[in-house]
Amino acid sequence: MVRMDLLATLVPALPLLGTLVTGFGRRKLSAYAAGGLASAMVGLSFVCSLVLFLGHDGGTHIVHLFNWITVADMNIPFAFQIDALSLWMMLFVTGVATLIHIYSIGYMHDDPRVATFFAQLNLFTFAMMLLVMGSNFLVTFIGWEGVGLCSYLLIGFWYTNPGYNYAGRKAFVMNRIGDVGMVLAMTLMFLQFGTLEYAQIMDKAGSFGAGNPILVMCTLLLFLGATGKSAQIPLLTWLPDAMAGPTPVSALIHAATMVTAGVFLVVRSSVLYELAPYTQEVVLWIGVATALFGATVGLFQNDIKKVLAYSTVSQLGYMFAAVGVGAYSAGMFHVTTHAFFKALLFLGAGSVIHALGGEQDIRRMGGLRNKTKTTYITFLVATLAIAGIPPLSGFFSKDGILAGTFEGHPVAWAILVLAAVFTSVYMFRLLFLTFFGTYRGTASPHESPRVMTIPLVILAVLSAIGGVLNIPHVFGGNEWMKQHLMTAVDGVLNEHLSITAGTEFTLMGITLVLVLLGAWYAWKLYGGKTTLDGEPDDMPFLKRLIARKWMLDELYAYLVERPFGWLSRHFFSIGEDKLAVPLTAGVGETSYRFGDWLRKIHTGNTSLYLFAMMLGVVVLLLITWMGA
Amino acid sequence: MEDVVTAIRVVPLGHYFVLSFLLFGIGVAGALLRRNILIIIMCLELMLNSVNLLLVALSAWYGDAGAQVMVFFIMLVAAAEVTVGLAILVQLKRNAEGVDINQLNRLKW
Numbered sequence: 001m002v003r004m005d006l007l008a009t010l011v012p013a014l015p016l017l018g019t020l021v022t023g024f025g026r027r028k029l030s031a032y033a034a035g036g037l038a039s040a041m042v043g044l045s046f047v048c049s050l051v052l053f054l055g056h057d058g059g060t061h062i063v064h065l066f067n068w069i070t071v072a073d074m075n076i077p078f079a080f081q082i083d084a085l086s087l088w089m090m091l092f093v094t095g096v097a098t099l100i101h102i103y104s105i106g107y108m109h110d111d112p113r114v115a116t117f118f119a120q121l122n123l124f125t126f127a128m129m130l131l132v133m134g135s136n137f138l139v140t141f142i143g144w145e146g147v148g149l150c151s152y153l154l155i156g157f158w159y160t161n162p163g164y165n166y167a168g169r170k171a172f173v174m175n176r177i178g179d180v181g182m183v184l185a186m187t188l189m190f191l192q193f194g195t196l197e198y199a200q201i202m203d204k205a206g207s208f209g210a211g212n213p214i215l216v217m218c219t220l221l222l223f224l225g226a227t228g229k230s231a232q233i234p235l236l237t238w239l240p241d242a243m244a245g246p247t248p249v250s251a252l253i254h255a256a257t258m259v260t261a262g263v264f265l266v267v268r269s270s271v272l273y274e275l276a277p278y279t280q281e282v283v284l285w286i287g288v289a290t291a292l293f294g295a296t297v298g299l300f301q302n303d304i305k306k307v308l309a310y311s312t313v314s315q316l317g318y319m320f321a322a323v324g325v326g327a328y329s330a331g332m333f334h335v336t337t338h339a340f341f342k343a344l345l346f347l348g349a350g351s352v353i354h355a356l357g358g359e360q361d362i363r364r365m366g367g368l369r370n371k372t373k374t375t376y377i378t379f380l381v382a383t384l385a386i387a388g389i390p391p392l393s394g395f396f397s398k399d400g401i402l403a404g405t406f407e408g409h410p411v412a413w414a415i416l417v418l419a420a421v422f423t424s425v426y427m428f429r430l431l432f433l434t435f436f437g438t439y440r441g442t443a444s445p446h447e448s449p450r451v452m453t454i455p456l457v458i459l460a461v462l463s464a465i466g467g468v469l470n471i472p473h474v475f476g477g478n479e480w481m482k483q484h485l486m487t488a489v490d491g492v493l494n495e496h497l498s499i500t501a502g503t504e505f506t507l508m509g510i511t512l513v514l515v516l517l518g519a520w521y522a523w524k525l526y527g528g529k530t531t532l533d534g535e536p537d538d539m540p541f542l543k544r545l546i547a548r549k550w551m552l553d554e555l556y557a558y559l560v561e562r563p564f565g566w567l568s569r570h571f572f573s574i575g576e577d578k579l580a581v582p583l584t585a586g587v588g589e590t591s592y593r594f595g596d597w598l599r600k601i602h603t604g605n606t607s608l609y610l611f612a613m614m615l616g617v618v619v620l621l622l623i624t625w626m627g628a
Numbered sequence: 629m630e631d632v633v634t635a636i637r638v639v640p641l642g643h644y645f646v647l648s649f650l651l652f653g654i655g656v657a658g659a660l661l662r663r664n665i666l667i668i669i670m671c672l673e674l675m676l677n678s679v680n681l682l683l684v685a686l687s688a689w690y691g692d693a694g695a696q697v698m699v700f701f702i703m704l705v706a707a708a709e710v711t712v713g714l715a716i717l718v719q720l721k722r723n724a725e726g727v728d729i730n731q732l733n734r735l736k737w
Contacts, residue, residue, distance in 0.1 A: 073641055606733075614656065
């Protein structure tokens with residue numbers, strides 16, 4: 001038990017130590033020292049997680065560090081909850097983070113602020129660990145805000161570009177909107193349950209009964225927080241802009257780990273969601289809508305990272321659809337496989353960008369498969385995985401979600417299949433435009449150094465074989481992931497698929513055929529592209545609409561920014577110019593004039609002062625006597 | 629101790645009042661009207677000690693030791709005050725070449 005306490009504390013403590021050392025020593029450390037140290041800290045953290053994971057007995061353990069907030073009958077300890085769910089998150093987050101740290105050594109080596117970069121990456125890992133390990137909502141919330149802060153810092157890492165700062169600010173503000181929901185949910189839960197501990201809340205929630213409005217409110221507010229962090233409709237527009245950050249950041253924070261925090265939160269609170277069927281419907285349909293939204297917009301993007309960003313939005317939609325129908329293990333499975341292949345895609349994109357000296361426009365790429373062989377092969381694996389081609393990991397995880405939704409919501413299933421087809425089209429379009437055809441740019445492509453390609457290879461292996469974690473029964477597997485999560489997530493116990501093996505195979509077949517058709521379509525359009533074509537101005541209306549993400553930014557500008565700006569301007573002209581300024585300036589002016597007049601009695605004649613003092617004493621005495 | 633109290637009580641209380649009021653009045657007048665700082669400080673001492681005198685007299689007449697405690701406090705404060713006052717006086721003499729209080733008229737605004 002002591003050993004477990006120590007290990008569980010080390011998991012977040014090591015990245016924190018790394019942050020402090022690289023942060024404070026950033027002027028002294030060389031780029032490689034900072035990168036090596038930061039990677040080692042996260043790597044050790046991964047080892048600790050692995051030891052904890054292997055020694056896990058299937059139970060739920062609370063590692064109590066200290067009493068944090070104790071006021072009257074409110075007692076919020078600073079404690080970690082070690083169970084199957086948090087262990088799983090710890091394991092894959094630190095694992096992917098380690099690989100991305102190592103990759104960053106190569107990617108960021110010539111940046112002047114590389115030590116700062118690693119300090120912030122480590123800080124992110126620390127915050128993410130708090131998020132997944134917290135034993136109550138408040139500890140999770142520290143991590144939740146911490147990852148938000150790191151996201152903001154790292155999006156605006158190249159702060160001399162005003163556009164990047166703007167993107168960081170946008171992410172921050174969007175997340176704050178979600179956080180309001182989170183804070184309100186926590187307040188409501190504390191009022192209702194008198195505690196914020198996960199275990200106690202889940203115990204007490206049962207007495208409220210299914211469909212209780214309080215639970216619906218709680219879960220909806222929590223979900224609002226999740227939509228902010230996980231870029232779901234309506235708070236998704238920050239994620240594509242977040243691609244302003246360095247590519248390893250996009251891979252780690254805006255694809256593999258942080259954005260899945262929303263899914264984690266829903267799975268963590270599965271008991272509450274199970275008791276609020278109305279919220280489950282909302283989660284499902286938001287997820288489905290987002291999956292389709294992201295997939296359609298991804299079709300028309302020309303920036304390699306933007307395509308992947310919309311793909312992330314879309315895949316997160318799948319995860320929410322899964323938890324919305326109560327298929328928590330499928331959702332978590334997709335979180336995991338997505339972390340592998342999306343991190344790989346981003347790192348591969350980073351490798352391509354690195355190879356081309358900063359070029360991100362896929363129209364000016366092409367033919368790179370011979371020049372950057374490792375990147376090409378790993379990117380191909382990731383593309384096949386995300387498109388859902390068996391037997392790669394994405395096939396199993398996406399199939400789990402599709403099978404889960406088909407049972408109760410065939411319409412949702414159909415939309416998700418459509419989104420899967422779009423996924424296949426835009427991913428193969430990206431692959432073909434980047435690696436096939438002939439090179440259409442001007443740089444001289446070269447393969448990235450080994451420190452960058454080795455993480456790619458490891459992630460490619462994981463993306464390829466990640467499916468074994470949760471092989472469904474129809475393939476003779478035993479759904480290991482589901483068995484594993486069952487000990488920690490009560491919602492998993494309610495999962496049961498009643499569709500027959502025949503139906504399941506049919507569904508898989510339909511999806512697979514459509515996905516392959518999508519890939520073939522992409523090949524036909526983009527496979528042998530040799531010319532550089534400019535932005536077509538005469539795109540049909542719908543295409544233009546989709547390419548501009550369904551005008552969502554414009555809609556928000558129209559609905560929120562403009563009324564708000566109007567209001568602010570009027571508050572300024574009335575409140576500031578007509579009220580506050582005259583009032584405050586008037587007070588100052590008056591006291592100044594009074595003082596100017598009053599200072600004349602200070603003649604400097606000490607006898608006069610003495611006399612005035614005596615007079616004052618006499619007057620005071622007189623007043624006292626009169627009063628008495 | 630009894631002899632002192634008896635000795636004080638030989639004089640009627642009203643006389644003490646008159647004497648200390650006179651002393652206090654002289655002190656006030658001197659402090660306000662004189663220009664020599666040394667004299668002013670002496671006048672301040674006079675005022676303080678006129679109060680002491682009255683307190684001692686009252687203490688003896690009413691048999692209340694509390695007033696005598698006040699006297700000790702006043703003596704202490706007076707000692708401290710005169711120390712500071714004389715130090716200022718010496719500095720003034722050195723810097724301003726005089727002990728006239730109207731030389732301090734630059735202390736304004």
